[in-house]
Every structure is written in C-alpha cells, then in structure tokens.
Amino acid sequence: MKYNPRYYRLDIIPEHRLAIIDIRLKGFIDEYKIKKWPVDAVQLLKKIKKRRLIDLEYAFVPGCSTDFDAEASYYPVLNYYYIAINKNMVLRYPFRFSSDRRLNFTLAHEFGHIFLDHLIIPKELKTSSQKQIEEEEANEFAGRLLMPERLILTSNFVSQKEVAKSFNVSDQALWKRLNHLKRLDLLKAPVVNVCENCGNNQISPAAEFCPICGEWIVNKNKGVMVTYYNDGYEVNERSKVLQCPVCENEEMWDRGEFCRICGKVLINSCTYCETLAAGNSRYCELCGSETTFYQAKYLSDWQTAKARIEGREAQEDEWASLGAEISWDEIDIPPDDADEAPF
C-alpha cells in the first residue's frame, strides 16, 4: 500500500492553495538561503529574526500546560509576529531523540502560518473547516520545507528511524510526509550501500574504502542521503579514458598509459596497489590510497564536488558568518535533564 487514506489530508487543500504553498516556500528558501538539509528550525528562527524582513520575536514561555508545543501570533497594531515556544515541551536541544525533533516540525509549521498569511485575518472570521484547511496547509509547508520531495525520494531507506534522524524530524512526521507523497512503499524499499560520510552510492561489493571520500566503509555503508557523483571521466574496461582529460587528444596507442601529446596520465588506478578504478574514483576501493586521476587533479575533492552537485558553492554561505554573531546566550534552552523519552 502506497498510502493510508485514513491519514491522508492533502485533498482538503484547494488546488490553488497548494500552488501558493509552493510559491511561498520557494520565496522562503531563496530569501533565507536554505541550501543544506537537514534544516534546523531553531537556527532558522534566529535567522528570520535577524534578517528583519518581517518583524519577529520569540520566547520560551514557562508555566504552560502540555497542550501545545509552540504558537504563532500576529499583532496587527504593531505589525509584528511572535512565536511562543512552550518551555515545558522543549525536551532537548540540540535534538537527540525522535520526540525532541517534534519541535523542529512544530516551528516549521508555525513559519507556515506566518508565511502563508494565515494570521492576517482574525480567526473569528473563519469557519472551523477553513481553520482545519489552514492547519493542513501549515503542515504541508513544514513537510515540504524539512523533507523536500527530491531528497526524500532519493534517500536510502535504511530504517524509518534513521531516515527521520537524517531529516531532523520525528518518526511520525516522516511517516506523514511519505503518506502525503503516497510513497509509504519507500519504507520497505531494498537497502543499498551508501557511504555514511559522503553519500556516494557507487560502491562495489568488495570495497573496503569509499572510492569518493576514501573513508573505511565496512560497517559504515548505511548512509541515508544519497549524492550521485556524476563528475567522472568516461573510461573503458581497462580504466582508460577515451579522450585526454587535459588536452582532449583522442589519438592514443592502445596500450599507452600517457597522452602522446601532453604526457599526462590516461588510466585511473591506485597509486599504491595499481588496482584499476572507476572514472570518478578518488581513492582505491581496496587499500584507500589516492588514485592517479585524483593526484593529477582531474577530479576535485569530494566536498567541492558535493557542493557543486547540490547546486551550492562551498564558500559562499553568507549565513555562516552571520551565525557566528548570534550569541547562544540569547536563546534560553532548558537543561539536558529530561528523561530519555522513548519514541
């Protein structure tokens, strides 16, 4: 079964509102320069306040019942938004368990209310079914923000728990998102080998080291988020390029190892044990040494490659510098003394 109709709520949202969710979410992701997943909504909250595009304040409010996690309000007179986070419901931050990660979704849900303009009209003017639709809209906004379809569908479903952890959401939030995508079948999809360090999934069965990042991957090959390193050179069965990567010369002797024009290496192999390697391998799968193509700098290091493949440049994260300005004292997080909560 690809979805459970009992918990499928997407159909109550009108078609044009689903389009608005996409439009607003795209604007939101561009404006706050969200480029890396998982998203940490607590950090994002600070970012939104700091950027001052909307006037936003937040507080961790003590002494409330456990009926709610967080609540967004809008104060029309002063044109300012306020998110009250129930201090009793913040278990641990940074999050450790599925139950801690509820807060991440709740905050994203409140961002949904704010950026979908749900708070502009007083709730007294809305019917209960309209309010219900807005709750679902906010959920959908949060789901799409924290678990983008593109990343969810390409993930390696090692287990529900592991995937939820990778996206920084609770196990239930992941399940609901999959249900709305009508892809509950992914929970039972065959598990493949994915390097836990760099997300590479092109690993041969005999490999001891990841050919992309060189990590020892025995017992560390059950990564969740997958990156497809498509920056390799086309090579033949003897790991030899069809065209020189440097001077583009195509005329080469069948057994030649170096380009007859520029003298550069043409075969990708281990510099230590000489095992042949794939066109995108930076390290030997058997001994972990660097390959000839990596030493010749035909291939960039995996971090640079990953950033380029994911459409972001490694150094241009302007929020990284901003993050340093935000003092941790600003945010009042309860101590890590709550009991270990089971999922």
Place this chain on the structure above:
Amino acid sequence: MQPEFGKYLQQLRLDKGLSIRQLANLSKVSHSYLSQVENGVRGIPSPDVLKKLARPLGITYEELMQAAGYIEEIIDHGGYAEVLYRDGAGNLVDSVQKTKEMQDIDSKWANTAYRVAKELSPADRQQIDEYARLILEDRLKKNKK
C-alpha cells in the same frame, strides 16, 4: 507598459522623498536593480520584490500588484476574501487575504494560530500574551533610546 511602471515607482519614491539608496536600504532590494526598473531597463518586478517595496513606498502591496498589471481574481470565503494574482500568461503568482468589511481588527490585541484538536486554555493564552507584552515593552524602551 513597462517604462510607465518604472516611472510610477519613481514618482512614488520621490513623493516619499527617498533616494534610490535609501529605498534600497529600507526594502532590502538592490539599488542597481531599482534604478534599472525605474529606467525601464528591467521588466515588471516579481511579487516578492513588490512586497518588499510596498511598505517603504507607503502603498499597499495590492495597489502595487494592480499597477504592475497582474490580473486579479477574487474568491469569496464567507468571512473574508482571497485575491489571487496571475501574470500575463495566466500563471498564479500570489494571493492576498482581506477582510470584507473594514473590520476593526486593530482593536484586537492579537491574531493567533490555533490547534484544531485543542483550543488553548485561557491560562496558557494569558501566559503567552504576558510574555509578548514583556517583549513589546522592552522593545518600545529600546526604540525610545
């Protein structure tokens, strides 16, 4: 059409007595882009940009969207109305919600989100508002300084 919209924006800016750089600072839209729009070099700005410009120019977003030539469609939701905006090709670009009669929403202290399963208890509501009040007072003090 496009050069006129640029002139219209320029007029709004001059009426407010703002320089391009001042407007750029207030709206967080780049000044080079603003000057290109005013001179008709760039086309009609996207809704995101118009949204940022509206407040500093002292005009509503809806008026700007209208002037920019986006097409309106109104959906009646009973208690309030929703205005959809489409571009020339008919693609949905944004929506704005409005109260139908000019309700006295300013008299309300806050519009809050709600939980469908559980409405907040009065005690929680009070606690939340108390904190909001504290932050506001703090902020007003800072503004005075």
